[in-house]
Amino acid sequence: MIDIQDLVQPIHWRITQSLLSWLTDLLPYGDNIRFPCLQHLFIGYNPDYVCNLVIDTSEEQGVDENIDQQKVIEACKIKILRCSSFDLPLVLVTQTTNDEKNQLLIQQYYELHKRKSFADVFSQHRGKNLRSTSRSTPIATILCSVAKKQIIYTYTQIYDTIIYDSNIVNEIKLNNLQTELEIINKLKSHFLKKDGPRILIIRVDYLTEYKQLLSLKYILLNAIDDESKQPSDHCVWLVIHLQLGMHQTQTQTQTVWGFGFGY
Structure with a gap:
């Protein structure tokens, strides 16, 4: 059986192990080893993704023999924190160890997320604000900075109505589309419209529709690739609805971190 360690450069593996150790140390100590887990603190956490992240970040920094390991580690930490859930600062603030480091992480968390609310993004378009009709649920957190393709994770539920400016936004729910062809036709129609x-x-309900994410990924990437041949100002964003505090039973091979669509 081939292990991922056998497929990567030794320096990449050392950096990966350092990051995995850092992530594990974020978890509180106690009898309950199942909650919270890293999947709760980082959306769709997968250790294999961390290794891929290290490789990609190293390539951004330069050739292998000139890799600044600490620089790569710090860059990866920032990217990982961008994928953190609302539970991370809550877990960190309740810990009694490494208080100074935890406070720094909490500060970094809010610095990275402070201008990435759903309402802030839409306020750039005609000055319109966005709100959820459910007052008890926090609105979305934007996890990517590319306007053309966004992935948005939110604890707002799939049945909540999100009020948009209809002149700017068209919304569909994945569970209302029965076939792959319907999704493709919706995307084609969106990109072809001149006005x-x-x-x-x-909108995707992660709890019930996570198995469809991989298929949806390739449909979207193909649609965007086709659209890029005839550029337009039309965008596609995913809103993925999560369950707050629910232990994830899905296998790690079906996690959102491997989506690679909007970072």
């Missing part, structure tokens, strides 16, 4: 809403939002 009307420029942002298509696809």
Whole structure:
């Protein structure tokens, strides 16, 4: 059986192990080893993704023999923190060890997320604000900075109504589309329109539809690739609805971190 360690450079593996150790140390000590887990603190956490992240970040820094390991580690930490859930600062603030380091991480968390609310993004378009009709649920957190393709994770539920400016946004829910062909036709129609809403939002209920994410990924990437041949100002964003505090039973090979769509 081939292990991922056999497929990567030794320096990449050392950096990966350092990051995995750092992540593990974020978890509180106690009898309950199942909650919280890293999947709760970082959306769809997968240790194999961490290794891929190290390789990609190292390539950004330079050739292997000139890799600044500490620089790569710090860059990876920032990227990982961008994928952190709302539970991370809550877990960190309740810990009694490494208080100074935890406070720094909490500060970094809020610095990275402070201008990435759903409302802030839409306020850039005609000055319109966005809100959820459910007052008890926090609105989305934007996890990517590329306007053309966004992935948004939120604890707002799939059945909550999100009020948009209909001149800007068209919304569809994945569970209302029965076939792959329907999704493809919706995307083609969106990109071909010369007027009307420029942002298509696809809402996905992660709890019930996570198995469809991989298929949806390739449909979207193919649609965007086709669209790039005839550039337009139309965008596709995913809103992925999560369950707050629910222990994830899905296998790690079906996690969102491997999506690679909007970072």
